[in-house]
Amino acid sequence: MADHEKFEQLMAIHTEQLFRIAYYYTKDLQIAEDIVQDVFIKFYHQKHYEERGEMKAYLVRMTINKCKDYLKSWAYRKITFQHKFFTKQKLILQDTLIRQDEQALLDDAILRLPLKPREAIVYFYLEEMTIKEIAELLAIPEGTVKSRLKKGKELLKVELQHIEWEVLFHG
Amino acid sequence: MDKHTMQVLQDVSAHKEAIIHKVRQQIQHEPVMAKSKWIYRVVTMMITCSILLFIAWQAAKPMDELVTQDEGEPPTFTKFFQTEVEGKDTAYSNFLPLANYLSQAKHIQYYAPLQGLEAMQSVATSLEDVVHLTDPENLPFQPNIQEVYAVSAQMEDGSKQTQFQFSFKEKSSTGVDLQFINFTVTNVKYNPLASYVKSKNMEETLGMNVSNIGLNFMNPLYYREMLPERGYLYIYYNYDEADKRIYQMATRANEFYSYYNGYVYHIGYQLDGDPQEVQEKMAILARDFILGE
Numbered sequence: 023m024a025d026h027e028k029f030e031q032l033m034a035i036h037t038e039q040l041f042r043i044a045y046y047y048t049k050d051l052q053i054a055e056d057i058v059q060d061v062f063i064k065f066y067h068q069k070h071y072e073e074r075g076e077m078k079a080y081l082v083r084m085t086i087n088k089c090k091d092y093l094k095s096w097a098y099r100k101i102t103f104q105h106k107f108f109t110k111q112k113l114i115l116q117d118t119l120i121r122q123d124e125q126a127l128l129d130d131a132i133l134r135l136p137l138k139p140r141e142a143i144v145y146f147y148l149e150e151m152t153i154k155e156i157a158e159l160l161a162i163p164e165g166t167v168k169s170r171l172k173k174g175k176e177l178l179k180v181e182l183q184h185i186e187w188e189v190l191f192h193g
Numbered sequence: 194m195d196k197h198t199m200q201v202l203q204d205v206s207a208h209k210e211a212i213i214h215k216v217r218q219q220i221q222h223e224p225v226m227a228k229s230k231w232i233y234r235v236v237t238m239m240i241t242c243s244i245l246l247f248i249a250w251q252a253a254k255p256m257d258e259l260v261t262q263d264e265g266e267p268p269t270f271t272k273f274f275q276t277e278v279e280g281k282d283t284a285y286s287n288f289l290p291l292a293n294y295l296s297q298a299k300h301i302q303y304y305a306p307l308q309g310l311e312a313m314q315s316v317a318t319s320l321e322d323v324v325h326l327t328d329p330e331n332l333p334f335q336p337n338i339q340e341v342y343a344v345s346a347q348m349e350d351g352s353k354q355t356q357f358q359f360s361f362k363e364k365s366s367t368g369v370d371l372q373f374i375n376f377t378v379t380n381v382k383y384n385p386l387a388s389y390v391k392s393k394n395m396e397e398t399l400g401m402n403v404s405n406i407g408l409n410f411m412n413p414l415y416y417r418e419m420l421p422e423r424g425y426l427y428i429y430y431n432y433d434e435a436d437k438r439i440y441q442m443a444t445r446a447n448e449f450y451s452y453y454n455g456y457v458y459h460i461g462y463q464l465d466g467d468p469q470e471v472q473e474k475m476a477i478l479a480r481d482f483i484l485g486e
Contacts, residue, residue: 037209148198
């Protein structure tokens with residue numbers, strides 16, 4: 023199989039998951055698209071990379087790093103600032119509507135979590151990764167993953183007091 | 194437990210298509226991009242190398258550094274100046290205390306001056322690129338005396354210093370210097386101008402008029418005009434043939450002062466004619482003497 027075909031296949035397999043991961047960090051569909059696009063282009067230029075069965079983990083790590091770079095960037099801070107001060111009223115109205123949909127409310131609560139517990143929650147519950155896989159991906163001890171999961175769940179419980187969500191209360 | 198998927202991420206096929214489409218587009222442009230990046234890299238490398246070469250060149254040929262190299266010390270002057278004579282003190286400028294650097298001198302040795310243009314040229318040649326002797330025809334007056342002096346001394350810091358005075362004079366029959374130009378060059382261990390800051394207050398208080406007319410784009414050339422009502426001394430070497438001794442002639446003069454490549458240049462002149470015209474000619478001669486341009 024030619025390199026070009028391999029690359030096409032790679033994109034076909036991994037794009038969706040990388041896009042979801044980028045969204046968990048950036049909370050913005052357009053930015054998530056741009057980040058995944060950058061990841062693939064960077065990967066395409068790294069011709070020295072050889073597949074040793076770690077392709078998925080490698081691409082996920084690249085995506086996470088790009089997302090974290092973005093979160094530290096001035097562009098992101100500017101967007102956050104504008105969001106905070108210019109769309110406050112609009113958000114309140116939207117929140118009221120979203121409350122009618124428990125699932126949307128849960129999504130919103132997850133995305134509002136601080137980054138570290140959010141990472142643990144989304145990888146464990148949404149991407150169905152094991153504690154060990156999360157620990158390897160984030161390069162942290164398994165114990166740390168567990169404590170972040172615990173903290174994430176506690177924060178979600180506070181956020182979602184009036185909702186009974188089986189994963190959180192019985193997981 | 195069922196897998197939870199965020200509502201907004203339940204169908205991401207449109208995003209997936211968009212991403213793949215954009216990546217394909219980018220990759221199609223990749224050869225052009227790679228070529229331009231390569232050009233940028235080459236240009237950046239060239240600029241970096243040029244800057245490094247310039248810095249290396251500057252480091253190899255210091256123009257105005259604080260500490261000069263020992264190569265500023267001329268070692269072969271005794272080949273020409275073989276007759277040691279009596280003497281006392283050293284020549285300096287009264288207006289610039291900086292020029293008084295030789296006052297620290299110990300164990301000063303004086304030599305009988307060498308007469309004639311040929312002797313001057315020989316000494317100038319031995320100093321290599323330090324001095325560039327002016328053809329007497331280019332001088333603004335007709336000298337009847339052309340001589341070169343040498344005075345060497347041990348400095349307080351242990352360095353050895355030699356001072357050469359290239360003199361063109363119109364001497365009267367009674368021995369008075371009617372007109373003169375003295376080009377004095379002294380090797381120094383430190384640049385005395387490095388810490389020199391022209392003080393406007395000092396100039397106003399003392400009535401001095403010191404201006405920097407510039408030796409080249411990096412180094413200053415200070416000029417002080419002789420003022421008839423002010424008695425700032427200009428001291429240069431003269432020779433008493435009868436007593437076989439060097440003495441200091443104290444007078445007033447227009448003065449140039451500069452530092453270049455480990456040497457202090459002090460040029461004093463007293464000439465007839467329009468002061469402005471003479472000053473302009475002398476500025477050219479001073480630069481020529483130092484830089485050889």
